[in-house]
């Protein structure tokens with residue numbers, strides 16, 4: 683009897699130990715599987731939507747260092763801070779930094795313009811100089827705006843929602859967790875309107891979430 687009870691207790695201890703170990707082990711395994719299944723930026727680059735016009739910056743120290751972006755864990759939204767300028771003008775500004783005369787490091791993967799146009803400056807396989815400590819694991823979207831307040835114009839906002847949702851789908855990101863403002867990285871007032879109006883930011887994220895679902899439903 684005593685021997686059997688000891689055996690039972692030992693069995694219970696083993697079971698308890700398994701239960702305690704199982705959770706962290708499962709979490710580690712799930713994280714590893716998720717990492718392995720995160721899409722390769724090179725593949726996503728090949729599948730970009732038609733609205734994207736590629737006008738890549740020349741590889742240079744100041745705006746396109748050519749360092750590889752291995753995994754994308756987030757999307758960072760910005761505003762150009764220069765009211766009324768076009769996506770092309772901002773792309774050309776980034777390109778003009780290459781001689782180093784201004785001593786400014788700056789760029790972005792995408793710029794969404796006042797007419798909803800999208801210019802790509804840096805391929806998804808490389809980092810851009812937009813989001814400070816998150817340059818190494820995020821895709822950046824700069825956005826043009828008509829005035830100082832920095833709200834995106836309706837057609838621009840619509841395109842930002844569409845592109846951000848597409849990138850969330852492509853990189854298997856969660857809009858609520860993984861789409862952030864430059865402000866969330868450094869505390870910088872960028873994108874200004876969506877820092878000063880948190881409810882407008884929340885509404886934007888909700889629209890991205892709905893668009894992710896709409897795009898997923900529309901997939902063949």
Ligand SMILES: [Zn+2]
Nearest residue numbers: 760761864872
């Ligand atoms: Zn910014």
